Amino acid sequence: MLRRQDNRDAPRPLRAHWFILLALLGGLALALTVQGYMHHLGGIGRPDAPVAGPSSSVPKDVTQGGPVIDARGGTVRTVSPPEGTLALTFDDGPDPAWTPRILDVLRKHNVRATFFVVGSAAIEHPDLVRRIVAEGHEIGVHTLTHADLGSAPEWRQQLEIQADHQAIAALTGRTPTLLRPPFSSGNAEVSDATWEAIQAAADQGYLTVLSSRDSKDWQRPGADVIGRNLAPSSRGGDVLLMHDGGGDRSQTVAALDSSLAQFADQGFRVTSVGDAIGITSMREASTADRTSGTALSWGIRLSDILITLVSWGLVAAGVVTFIRAALVVGVAARHNRAARSLRAAARGRRRTDVVVRREVTEPVTVIVPAYNESAGIEAAVRSIAASNHPVEIIVVDDGSTDGTAGLVDAMALPGVSVIRKDNGGKPSALNAGIAAASHNIVVMVDGDTVFEPDTVRALIQPFAESRVGAVSGNTKVANRGGILGAWQHIEYVVGFNLDRRLFDVAECMPTVPGAIGAFRREALLAVGGVSNDTLAEDTDLTMALCRDGWRVVYQDDARAWTEAPASLGALWKQRYRWCYGTLQAMWKHRGAVFQRGAAGKLGRRGLGYLMVLQVLLPLFAPVVDVFALYGLIFLDPARIALLWFVFLGVQLLMAAYAFRLDNEPLRPLWTLPLQQFVYRQVMYLVVIQSVATALAGVHLRWHRMERYGSLKVPPAESTSTRALV
Known part of the structure; x- marks a missing residue:
């Protein structure tokens, strides 16, 4: 059972699941060893019968x-x-x-x-x-x-x-x-x-x-x-x-x-x-011979059954992976064509098959929740203030102890106000900002994120359609230098953004990221504001909006630059919170599976996709790795290597297309093969840890990411191909 998060509770040590994982992998490895020994080291009817050697010592x-x-x-x-x-x-x-x-x-x-x-x-x-x-x-x-x-x-x-x-x-x-x-x-x-x-x-x-x-x-x-x-x-x-x-x-x-x-x-x-x-x-x-023989026979039979099940699971995982690749690429192409047509129509180069939607010009309230964000708050606020769209900026200082509010006051920027409150968590800070907002369109942005001058204007254009309740922007990794930064950059472009295009077309968007999202204030109030039931308040909020009948879309040309974790430890904490919070939100909104309309689309499409692609497949990933080692030892290494290169080739093609859609240079993709040996393992271990924590009902507190102060205000000519560091 997934429990409500309580920031006052320190996480209890939870190590049993790692022993369980090791035991399961050890059992699988043993079964694979038995299978490999039984069927691949010997062989009835082998054509390569040994050649008789010398017989000098034979009587x-x-x-x-x-x-x-x-x-x-x-x-x-x-x-x-x-x-x-x-x-x-x-x-x-x-x-x-x-x-x-x-x-x-x-x-x-x-x-x-x-x-x-x-x-x-x-x-x-x-x-x-x-x-x-x-x-x-x-x-x-x-x-x-x-x-x-x-x-x-x-x-x-x-x-x-x-x-x-x-x-x-x-x-x-x-x-x-x-x-x-x-x-x-x-x-x-x-x-x-x-x-x-x-x-x-x-x-x-x-x-x-x-x-x-x-x-x-x-x-x-x-x-x-x-x-x-x-x-x-x-x-x-x-x-x-x-x-x-x-x-x-x-x-x-x-x-x-x-x-x-x-x-x-x-x-x-x-x-x-x-x-x-x-x-x-x-x-x-003897009884001993019968007992040991029975144990041997059943052990071998069980290993055969297990390997058969794993083999079918691998086939299913492979099919799902390739279907997902084809699906997201095809849908992303459709989403891109539609977005380009709308932008061309907005610029006056109208096509007869495109309905020109009105331009949204009304002012916007931008809410920046901040807790000890002194490292990047100035860059964040200045970038938003430099928007070419009229904005009201509300910085909600959630009990910071590092002078965050004072830094904002010292900038004395017009249209920027600061709300000081006792520490109550990000949802309470966002709700305070929503209550103080002057405009019907509200943009939420993290304190470690900077906007381009055109970001706000691009982000809010889908609100021309009355049924749109929220818009997700395009989050970019700013500190993408180094191999860890490159891996996260690839994940944001290939994983997150391709999926958001798919969710947009399928009308089942599960998450508007906290780094950049726009909302109708009336929609926020209709669902009771931002809930603190989960650690993924952005996912929880988005799902609530979908279940309330609002359409949530993705605007790929509304770019925001954010700091990503710069160490594996920091990455683990961030993704652990994200994954655990997503599981909480999925459990909270599980009833959507049985609903109709927009809620049903979220439940059967969005939650189903998350369950298969972001929970079950990562949980199965360690089995894939163990099976790969089995193949290299007992099967044909050349065939296993060929399959791996085919899989990698599909990933590279999908990544290259995603980078093209985002106007990104392909240079970071050289790190993609290495990503399979480190980053992928970290991600599936995070899922295992999160699932174990959720099933155990352990209270998990908020893991605040370390700030590095690497963000800068983007110049007016900023493009998506420049990392803001």
Whole structure:
């Protein structure tokens, strides 16, 4: 729940949400690591099978022995199936397409076989694993991700074998003792590295099963060739190698059916490895094995679900981002054409399709709320007094302690008056000015902002239309020197101003900025003046006006120059207050979503846009960054880099167009790529902090921005391309 702000309350420490954020990102990183490990570091059916290395340390008992190797206890023994017996084995499954068909063929011929399953595939297709065991077949370990044990470090060897072991235990209630290293074949091909892995597995109690006849079905040479590869050359026992996963196994199914019929005709006994050599290879799983296996399986499944959801979220975020870019650029072009037509008509170069509106010439009251604004108040007041439109200036000193009111009095400018009051906050200062205003049009300007001579006149022209209740001007960053100033300059031009053009056309303007805004006094009084319910009094006021039926528009040629924060700390405080106050205002005016007319436009268009673009997307931004790192590590770095450059290119094009609309030089845009690595993170962390503060119901006090005294009164020939520093 969003609470009313109380300036007397100091903010309580709120650190829990950062721990929550770190925990969520840590969980996501863990899920991505699991996903990347499971699906991108290994791979069933990989074409890049490792090349066998030297075998100088492999005992002859292995290279010249039987395909079943027992290296437990430091003694090497090998064995082959007895004469006339064929041990049938399948690798790389289970596969949802081919394993069921192979099981059907085996059942047709009443044959039992050994399936060396890959843990990741087993977890993905648990019913197939259970069916294999239920139909009397044997299961062995083929590692978790089909990793080459010979080239894997010791920690990964243990992880690959034990994780597959635990997955099988969880799914079947039994533990296997047979192991087949991926990419292995016959005894003669065992390399030194593979032998070390076999010995390490033996220390964990595993028998290694190689093959004496390789069908080479993974090459898909044709069912006839596969059958010939399987055909025994003698009556001696063999271990046959086939595959039920890793690709198209239609030839395997066909060859298996014909070969089993042929073996039966020739009098061969076809069975599993354990049955062939007279051992029980699968035993009842312990509670520990089942528990750890279940945890592993669910952990992997949950990571898959999470990554799937995140992937869809990324797609949605990308689509929304590109739609927003196209929308704001298209609407900004329309807004610009309309504004240029009106200005041309006002100068006498009228077009037949433009209705000439009357020029607004009535005097204006300008209210300057000031609290300790001695650094810039003189420049602000002098710039307003230099307006080429008749103005009354009311400076409301809100209990300043730095002599702000005295500086204004000392200038002795005609038409300038000072109201002194006890400190009550910006809304109370503005309301005091509104009460003292002599004119129906009221302009509000912050004490750290200066106007150009034509600003007031340009700002009030939309009031020629009676339904316009407020006008937003074009706020410019004055102190745009340095990279932080350049980033804020880009944000003001590209983010704020493009959005305001969109809000103007859509008739759902949520904010008239405190730096420059004009209002009908009657509209202000109709909504009860400026409320102190939120920290974003300008947003709250604008939304109240929209809900009261008034039109709020944007006047891009009414320029005001303001000081922006010059440090990350100051920027954080300013944006924290802005974001938190905006959330308060959105909550306060949430009822507009269900209203009709102008209020409904604000609710469904304006609030909806703010919620998606300024709340939800920033909250999702850390996930995007973590996912980008995942892509660089586990996916194709070149593709990830290409996507990033495409995204950056869209931003650059949008920024260049926005700068053109504002008659700004493009030079600061060189900092835009760097903005993605620092400024963007600060902004989304601000949103996270604000949302957490709002949900926790913490009272947040006003954060006053530090003043730098860099503003100067603009000369008469001032243009928007000059920073007033």
